[in-house]
Amino acid sequence: MLEIEGLRATVSDKEILKGITLTVKPGEIHAVMGPNGSGKSTLAQVLAGHPAYTVTGGTATYDGQDLLAMDAEVRAQAGVFLAFQYPVEIPGVSNAYFLRAAYNEIRKARGEEEIDPMSFADLMDEKMKLVEMDGAMLTRSVNTGFSGGEKKRNEILQMAVLEPRLAILDETDSGLDIDALRIVANGVNSLKRANNATIVVTHYQRLLNYIVPDYVHVLANGRIVRSGGKELALELEAKGYDWLLEPALA
Amino acid sequence: MIDSYLRGFETFSRNGAASAPQWARSLRLSGITRFEQLGFPDKRNEDWHFTSVAPLAEREFLPLTTGATRVTAAQLSPFTFGATDWHTLVFVNGRFDAELSSTASLPDGVEVMSLARAYDEMPVLLEQHVGRIASIDAHSFTALNTAFINDGAVVHVRQDVEVARPIHLLFVSDAGAVDGVIQPRNLIVLDRFAKATVIESYVTVALGASAYFTNTVTEATVAEGATLTHLKLQRESAQAYHVGTLDVRQARDSHLVSFSFATGAILSRTNTYTELRGEGCGATLNGLYLGDDEQTIDHQTRIEHVEPNCYSRELYKGILDGASHGVFNGKVYVHPEAQKTDGKQTNNTLLLSERAKIDTKPQLEIFADDVKCTHGATVGRLDETSLFYMKSRGINARTARELLTYAFAADVLETIELAEVREALEAATLRRYASV
Structure with a gap:
């Protein structure tokens, strides 16, 4: 589904990703972990097409297509979804309007008909239960005045509505209390299908108690320094990142 | 080019002035005298530093003499918000049009009528307020308007009366306005604990590419505990010139909620002034300007905090495209007595093109030492x-x-409480910027 080969990227001429190689197959959950500044959020943003980053080397192939050549909206229409670490507030655009616009764009890209507001309301009712969100959130402006937890739940709601094939969760657990974390994780788990895949970017092992990964990768200084199964996350929790950083620097 | 106005005044004072009471005639005289002294402002005038009125001053606009109208109710429907039960006064090319107006269902204690009728029916009220609020000393456009006081709207709401439905003053110009100057003079008086919403609309129908000049002044006095909501919607044709002043005096515990929406005219200037002359007052001055092509849209606000324990809130936003030019000059004066003043002033402008520009000057002048005042401006793309x-x-x-x-634009439009106006302006703004 996704093959990343030697991916390098810079922001403001500073190299952040220094050759990332990673393969994600349908049905898999990959956790990308690492200390602050390791480049894990950059990886997530580069895959989603954030314009602030410049790809300077390597490739990323998604479903046989050159992902890096696609505009951000084309990636989304092709099924790539990024749950933002810091969801953006858009005062003046209601959550419902935003979601329906996104949903319809993605349907159009798939050659499907646009959904009417009534059917969309039914769809929303169903999806909102998944993240235990109140209907009032739909009439509010996108993320505006939302608490940290509400913003993250709103990200997962968008994910539930848009049904991506490749979901990238960028530190979705940061700033969440345990209840919100559980709600978010339940949402992600219930969206799991045999033909979609998830990349979970996180600093803490805690989230992985709820979203159990098939693979864990440790990112340090722009490179993957260790890959393993879910037990690697537990090892990181017990030992921290330092024991992996030393050889990486050497 | 003030000669045409001076000549126009001579004709006007021979013909139209006769029916007005003596105080109005002497007020006009002081207006034309002051206008002759001041002339049109130039950029040396601090209040006009960013906006050149040369294109307006160099043209010859004549006072309109005919009252003939071809405007129909159907032509007005785009500007009436679908409301059929509002109290509406319609002015065509500056003249009151009784047929297009509807004030039949006014509740007791509310008077809404043309200035000409008010001369007879409310002579004391008029003499008490007209020309006593909007100063002509330093304002040449107000002086010019004062010289030609002849028609306009008078709104009087008596003590404890809350007017449930909006009062709409609809000033429409059509082909009859070509090369003319329209100078409405309005007065709004809210007695103690009264409450009303007044909308002033300035619109154009079926004019084509011709120019005319609207120079309007509204004086308002809001007595103790009263609340005035004032919406000014300037949607004149793209060739029109527009200068409009709202000048308000607020007594203790009174509230003013003002909104200025400006999209029309090649050159427009909107002044919104209020003086908070008693304790416990609140003033909210919001606005939205949408510019394109070669338009200049200038807003000047002045809030005078004279007494303690008052608040003011100000949010002006603008979207400028093409080679349009926006100006925001917001002044908040906090007088020495006005302790515990709570003031916030914000101006945000979005530039959609390289050629569009904004001059923004939020100003605070504070002479009290125990106040909480902030101001700020942003300009951006x-x-x-978010994209x-x-x-x-x-x-x-x-x-x-x-x-x-x-x-x-939506977040400042959201502050408009009156749903019909809010929704209409939201829809118009959405249509303007979004093809969805």
Whole structure:
């Protein structure tokens, strides 16, 4: 589904990703972990097409297509979804309007008909239960005045509505209390299908108690320094990142 | 080019002035005298530093003499918000039109009528307020308006009366206004604990590319505990010139909620002034200006905090495209006595093109030592992070830009409490910027 080969990227001429190689197959959950500044959020943003980053080397192939050549909206229409670490507030655009616009764009890209507001309301009712969100959130402006937890739940709601094939969760657990974390994780788990895949970017092992990964990768200084199964996350929790950083620097 | 106005005044004082009471005639005389002394302001005048009125001053606009109208109710329907039960006064080319107006259902304690009728029915009230609020000393456009006081609207709401339905003063210009100057003079008087919403609309129908000049002055006095909501909607034709002043005096515990929406005219200036002359007052001055092509849209606000324990809130936003030029000059004066003043003033402008520009000058002058006042201005383009966020959800770049542009304006439009106006302006703004 996704093959990343030697991916390098810079922001403001500073190299952040220094050759990332990673393969994600349908049905898999990959956790990308690492200390602050390791480049894990950059990886997530580069895959989603954030314009602030410049790809300077390597490739990323998604479903046989050159992902890096696609505009951000084309990636989304092709099924790539990024749950933002810091969801953006858009005062003046209601959550419902935003979601329906996104949903319809993605349907159009798939050659499907646009959904009417009534059917969309039914769809929303169903999806909102998944993240235990109140209907009032739909009439509010996108993320505006939302608490940290509400913003993250709103990200997962968008994910539930848009049904991506490749979901990238960028530190979705940061700033969440345990209840919100559980709600978010339940949402992600219930969206799991045999033909979609998830990349979970996180600093803490805690989230992985709820979203159990098939693979864990440790990112340090722009490179993957260790890959393993879910037990690697537990090892990181017990030992921290330092024991992996030393050889990486050497 | 003030000669045409001086000549016009001579004709006017021979013909139209006769029916007015003596105080009005002497007021006019002081107006023309002051206008002759001041002339049109130039850029040396601090209040006009960013806006050149030369294009207006160099043209010859004549006072309109005919009252003939071809405007129909159907032509007005785009500007009446679908409301059939509002109290509406219609003025065509500056003249009151009784047939197009509807004030039949006014509740007791509310008087809404043309200035000409008010001379007879409310002579004391008029003499007490007209020309006593809007100063002509330093304002040449107010002086010019005062010289030609002849028609306009008078609104009087008596003590404890709350007017449930909006009062709409609709000033419409048509082909009859070509090369003319229209100078409405309005007065709004709210007695103690009264409450009313007054809308002033300035619109154009079936004019084509011809020019005319609207120079309007509204004086308002809001007595103790009263609340005035004032919406000014300037949607004149693209060739029109517009100068409008709202000048308000607030007594203790009174509230003013003002909104200025400006999209029309090649050159427009909107002044919104209020003096908070008692304790416990509140003033909210919001506005939205949408400019394009070669338009100049200038707003000047002045809030005078004279007494302690008052608040003022000000949010003006603008979207400028083409080679349009926006000006925001907001002044908040806090007098020495006005302790515990709570003031906040914000001006945000979104520039959609390289050629559009904004001059913004939020000013605070504070002479009291125990106050909480902030002000700020931002000028920017669409936020790249927000654009990326929308695109990352599959929304194409063009739609994302359109939605964000609309959204920029939407939050200040949301402050309009009157649903019919809010929704109409939201829809118009959405249509203007979004093809969805």
